[in-house]
Amino acid sequence: MIKAENLIKIYKVGDAEVNALGGVNLEVEKGEFVSIVGASGSGKSTLLHILGGLDKPTEGSVYIDGRNLSEMSDDELAEIRCLKIGFVFQFHNLIPTLTALENVELPMIFAKVSTEERKRRAKKLLESVGLDDRMNHLPSQLSGGQQQRVAIARALANNPEVILADEPTGELDSKNSHLIMKTLSELRENYGVTIIVVTHDMEMAKYADRIIKMKDGKIVGEIS
Ligand SMILES: Nc1ncnc2c1ncn2[C@@H]1O[C@H](COP(=O)(O)OP(=O)(O)OP(=O)(O)O)[C@@H](O)[C@H]1O
Ligand SMILES: [Mg+2]
Incomplete structure (x- = not known):
């Protein structure tokens, strides 16, 4: 499902170079729940962003369903990120x-889902994260945990x-x-979604099937 091959990421800041990823290889199967742990600065967010096509590696490739992200056009990449x-x-x-409901509807607007379907689906998603009675609240009227659950519902909007x-908790x-x-x-149980969580x-x-440990831009261990 997701495969990373020899990912290297070097950030240039002025004359200095930061080796954020030093050759990461990773395979995550469909429906797997993986967590990534490691000290601050070990490259967890960098890896997650590259896996999701939000950032490009300096070297190496990411494949999603066998397709190489670096060979995609910007439009194709945007579509993958959206859908x-x-x-x-x-x-x-x-x-x-925007209210909780409207926040969850937003990605479906980008995906051109009809208004009726959008509302129906946003309601269902908010119910599934236990927020049936908070649909019309603004983020500022929700607790931190409730806001995070709205963010999860929003992430699920386009199936x-x-x-x-990244550190959802x-x-x-x-x-x-x-x-x-x-x-x-x-x-994951209900929809078979593949999940990668940095924490x-x-x-x-420990909620994951596999825990991957990073240190200094490398995967240094795995617990399953
Ligand atoms: N945009 C950037 N420009 C330059 N250096 C960066 C940039 N983003 C991250 N870095 C550096 O790359 C390294 C890895 O950063 P990253 O954000 O991936 O770490 P992390 O494991 O997510 O840390 P944290 O647990 O603190 O979120 C760090 O040393 C960081 O300073
Ligand atoms: Mg981070």
Whole structure:
């Protein structure tokens, strides 16, 4: 499903170079739940962004369903990002002026889903993350955990095959963190979505089938 081959990422800052990824190889099967752990600066976000086509590697390739991302045009890449992949970021970036329902509808507007279908689906997704009674709330009227669940519902809007989540519980207390991880596990059970979660919290990482450990831009271990 997702395959990374010898990913190298070098950031140039002025005259200095940062080796963010030093040759990462990774394969994730369809329907697998993988977590990535590692110290701050070890390259977790860089890897996730490259896997999702949000950033390009300096060297190496990412294949999604056998297709090489670096051989795609910008339009094709945008389409894959919109339809195949759902992103959940640490700071969920919900649109503050839109309600929970409208935030979840947004990716479906980009995918040209009809208004009626959009509303129906957004409601169903918010129900599936336990927010039936919060649809018309603005993000500022929701708790941190509820906002993160809206972000997960939004990531699922276009029925993605893959969810990439960067520290989805980073800002949450333990109770809400477990709720988010349970929500993700259920989505995998119910829809067969492939999930990759970056976290620094070992307890949250344990929800996955496989835990991948990164250090200094490399994968240094795996626990299953
Ligand atoms: N846009 C950038 N320009 C230059 N260097 C960067 C850039 N983004 C990340 N880096 C550097 O690349 C390395 C890996 O960063 P990355 O954000 O992938 O780490 P991380 O494992 O996600 O860390 P954290 O747990 O703190 O989020 C770090 O040393 C970081 O300083
Ligand atoms: Mg990070």
